[in-house]
Amino acid sequence: MALSSIWVVAEPSNGAFTSASLELLSHARSYGAAVSAITWGDNSSDLAAQAGDYGAATLYDVGTLNGALPGAAVASAIAALIAKGETPDVILIPSSYDGRDIAGRLSARLDRPVLTNVTGLVDDGGLVTEHPAFGGTQIVKARFSGEGPGIIVVRAKSFGAESGGGASATVVAAPSGDTGATGTATIVQSHIEERSGPKLEEAAVVVSGGRGLGEADKYALIEEAAKLLNGAPGASRAIVDAGWVPYSQQVGQTGKTVKPTVYIACGISGATQHMVGMKGSKNIVAINKDADAPIFQIADLGIVGDVHKVLPALIEALKTRG
Amino acid sequence: MNVVVCVKQIPDPAAPQSFDSSNYLDRSGKLILDEADTYGVEMGLQLVDKAGTGEVTVVSMGSGSELAGVRNALAMGAAKAIIVSDETLRGTDALGTAKVLAAVIRRVNPDLVLAATESSDGYTGTTPVQLAELLGFPSITFAKSVTINGTNVEVNRQTESGYDEVSAPLPALVTVTAGVVEPRYASFKGIMAAKSKPVEVLSVADLGLASEVGPAGARQEIIAVERAESRQAGEKYVDEGDGAAKIVAFLESIKVL
Numbered sequence: 314m315a316l317s318s319i320w321v322v323a324e325p326s327n328g329a330f331t332s333a334s335l336e337l338l339s340h341a342r343s344y345g346a347a348v349s350a351i352t353w354g355d356n357s358s359d360l361a362a363q364a365g366d367y368g369a370a371t372l373y374d375v376g377t378l379n380g381a382l383p384g385a386a387v388a389s390a391i392a393a394l395i396a397k398g399e400t401p402d403v404i405l406i407p408s409s410y411d412g413r414d415i416a417g418r419l420s421a422r423l424d425r426p427v428l429t430n431v432t433g434l435v436d437d438g439g440l441v442t443e444h445p446a447f448g449g450t451q452i453v454k455a456r457f458s459g460e461g462p463g464i465i466v467v468r469a470k471s472f473g474a475e476s477g478g479g480a481s482a483t484v485v486a487a488p489s490g491d492t493g494a495t496g497t498a499t500i501v502q503s504h505i506e507e508r509s510g511p512k513l514e515e516a517a518v519v520v521s522g523g524r525g526l527g528e529a530d531k532y533a534l535i536e537e538a539a540k541l542l543n544g545a546p547g548a549s550r551a552i553v554d555a556g557w558v559p560y561s562q563q564v565g566q567t568g569k570t571v572k573p574t575v576y577i578a579c580g581i582s583g584a585t586q587h588m589v590g591m592k593g594s595k596n597i598v599a600i601n602k603d604a605d606a607p608i609f610q611i612a613d614l615g616i617v618g619d620v621h622k623v624l625p626a627l628i629e630a631l632k633t634r635g
Numbered sequence: 636m637n638v639v640v641c642v643k644q645i646p647d648p649a650a651p652q653s654f655d656s657s658n659y660l661d662r663s664g665k666l667i668l669d670e671a672d673t674y675g676v677e678m679g680l681q682l683v684d685k686a687g688t689g690e691v692t693v694v695s696m697g698s699g700s701e702l703a704g705v706r707n708a709l710a711m712g713a714a715k716a717i718i719v720s721d722e723t724l725r726g727t728d729a730l731g732t733a734k735v736l737a738a739v740i741r742r743v744n745p746d747l748v749l750a751a752t753e754s755s756d757g758y759t760g761t762t763p764v765q766l767a768e769l770l771g772f773p774s775i776t777f778a779k780s781v782t783i784n785g786t787n788v789e790v791n792r793q794t795e796s797g798y799d800e801v802s803a804p805l806p807a808l809v810t811v812t813a814g815v816v817e818p819r820y821a822s823f824k825g826i827m828a829a830k831s832k833p834v835e836v837l838s839v840a841d842l843g844l845a846s847e848v849g850p851a852g853a854r855q856e857i858i859a860v861e862r863a864e865s866r867q868a869g870e871k872y873v874d875e876g877d878g879a880a881k882i883v884a885f886l887e888s889i890k891v892l
Contacts, residue, residue: 326795382792382801384764384774410777410794417764420730426855427729429759441858447652454859463855466761498773498803501789506797518891542891554670554813560777560793566758575891577882586648586755592866596889598882604873611866614885618874626879634883634892 316346316436320401320462322387322415323350323364323372325357332515333407335367335474337467341405342368342477344436349401350482353378353387364482367474372482375489382498384414389490391415392422397488401462403440408468416466418495428455429466430566440465448566448585449592469514470570470593506559511545513562517574518544521564521591522552525580525601525620529557534624535579541631547571547591549581565590580620583608600624636686636783638679639745640713641736641763642672642695644704645756652756658857659726660756666697668704671751673711673818674811678781679749680712681816686783690714692743696735698725702834709829710821716832717743721839721848728853729757731844733765738842740770747788748808752777767808774808775801781809 319341323334330338330352341348350364353375364372375390391404404419406412408429420427433443433452442465444453457463513519520542522535532552539546547564548557564571565587576594581587583599583606591597592611599612600623609615616623644666646652655661679691693708696719705716717739724735740748748770753760767774777793788807791798821829839845846852872881886892 382775384776385768388768410792413760414764414774414776417729417761418768420761421733421765421768424730426853427759427761427765428855429729429761445863446654446860449863450865451654452861452863453658453857454861455855455857457855459854494771494804495768495773498775498801498807501800501802503794503799504797542886550813556814556817560779560812560814561795567753567755567760575886575889584648585652596885597866598885600874600878600882604871609871610868612871613869614881615869615871616874616878616881617871618878623874623878623882626876627882630879630883631892 316344316402316440318347318349318401319344320349320351320404321369322404322406322412323352324407324409324412325352325354325360328356328359330360330363331407331409332474333409333469336469336472337405337407338364338367338369339475339477340434340472346402349373351375351387351391351487353383358484361484362481365479366476368477368479369482372484373487374484375487380499381496382414382500383411384418385492385496387415388418388422389492389496390487391419393488393490395423395462404462404464406464406466408466413466416464420464423461425461425464426457427464427466428457431465431467432471434465445589449589468570470572510540510543513545513547514569514571516545518542518577519547519564519571519573520544520577520579521547521549521581522579523549523581524551525582526552527621531621532557534628538577538624538628538631541628544573549584549587578608579624581608582606583611636683636689636747637743637745638683638689638691639694639740639743639748640672640675640679640691640708641748641750641766642676642693642705642708643669643754644695644697644701645669645754648755654860657726658860662699666699666701666704668707669751669755671753671755671813672708674813674815675749675751676708676711676713677816677818678811682747682781682783692717692745694736694739696724696732698722705834706829707821709832710825711819712825714832715834717835717837719837719839719842723839723845723849726850726853727848728855729759729762730765731848731852733762733769734844734847735839735842736766737769738844739837746805748772750808750810752810752812763808763810770808772806772808773803775803776810778809778811778815780815781811
């Protein structure tokens with residue numbers, strides 16, 4: 314059965330769609346099906362031009378949420394559209410904080426299964442999803458069975474984002490579903506943590522630290538090296554769990570996927586959980602004192618040595634170059 | 636303040652993992668409490684302690700009869716456990732899991748449900764929110780901190796650019812990130828006490844959910860498991876004071892410098 318209708322949950326951020334949302338719109342376009350986007354926010358109808366440019370003919374606008382977290386409101390609006398007779402074959406959702414909330418709520422509301430951590434999609438008489446397993450050494454292929462739309466949550470960077478030059482999407486107000494108590498989680502205040510330099514997912518250079526750094530204070534070396542390379546600092550799950558750095562800097566299965574020009578892993582042994590988030594990097598450099606660390610199996614350049622010596626020396630060398 | 640903490644018993648993530656003949660994660664070995672769940676258990680204990688009343692109930696489900704992980708949560712200080720243990724749960728998906736957990740949690744009628752953001756084995760990451768929807772609760776995911784203020788739960792929620800202060804009326808569900816609190820180690824006294832704490836074991840039939848679980852309830856199938864294209868290891872040097880220079884030369888060769 315050919316795909317005839319694909320819906321993409323397109324997440325707004327500062328007056329535009331997030332890059333992960335644009336990746337999904339771009340990919341959805343490739344099937345030749347009708348693509349619709351669903352978005353929300355205070356001025357969401359202003360996004361019609363970008364939605365159309367990336368391939369959506371229709372933009373369903375949930376409108377302002379008045380501070381409510383998007384999960385319940387957006388899921389109930391999508392469920393209400395479907396209850397009115399709309400029949401998407403599949404609903405694609407970016408794997409983000411709010412995207413995952415929407416997927417979970419929608420799955421329970423529609424009583425339809427959800428497939429998450431998807432990194433590839435293939436049309437094989439219905440969509441086949443690809444999921445990395447065991448640190449990305451294996452790929453699990455899956456598909457939905459039964460009636461009704463499947464919900465697919467896709468990891469960032471799985472597809473490229475390319476404008477298709479389409480005309481502005483037609484904006485349709487989405488019906489507001491009934492959320493009851495489920496919609497009562499409200500943002501009281503937002504805090505922006507100022508960070509200089511490029512975003513972790515977009516940086517051409519990522520310098521990441523792990524348990525091998527020994528103590529939280531040593532993470533400053535990672536930040537300094539990243540800054541000198543005009544890159545972003547990243548972290549393994551181990552030191553995020555230990556509270557050294559915030560979760561937003563975590564690279565891996567349970568964190569972000571990065572594909573920089575070069576990824577420099579410092580004191581990271583290469584747990585499968587970490588590797589799946591960075592093995593798509595163009596080049597990988599690893600510094601680790603254990604010559605048998607799994608990270609060396611995927612590193613283009615491996616330095617077996619003490620990160621407390623190699624990293625300061627690298628910082629000095631970069632400073633000398635100015 | 637009655638808190639339910641959802642926990643999962645998983646194969647040791649540090650040990651080699653494999654799929655079984657049905658392409659499910661092989662769970663035949665020893666199962667342990669998912670470390671990601673210890674943060675929820677600790678948070679629950681602290682919130683109950685602060686409230687001065689109530690208790691922590693641990694809820695879990697699995698296809699085997701393993702109890703060591705749940706006992707570990709009891710040893711940390713949870714008052715009791717309810718587990719759904721049933722062979723027919725093999726192959727249950729995230730939504731099926733949420734349905735089972737919801738049926739159990741309705742019996743407890745808690746003020747707050749805590750869970751990890753995702754398990755360390757399946758890492759689907761949607762079960763807690765599916766559970767909240769089934770319970771009709773508001774949910775706040777990715778909590779960096781959790782406090783109870785009167786009849787509300789107040790959470791600092793991780794965002795892409797920092798964090799949001801989010802408030803929701805109780806009863807509610809919150810998922811906690813690792814590092815939200817420092818989980819205590821079970822004391823010897825705690826381990827001994829855990830042996831006599833109540834553990835209620837239910838079957839899927841007890842909950843009337845037979846058609847919702849297992850592969851049939853999942854309405855999805857694994858059609859293949861394939862080897863991914865593997866990356867080749869490049870050059871490896873033992874640092875003799877020249878490690879940094881080698882990295883600089885490499886960065887030059889790929890035109891990053």
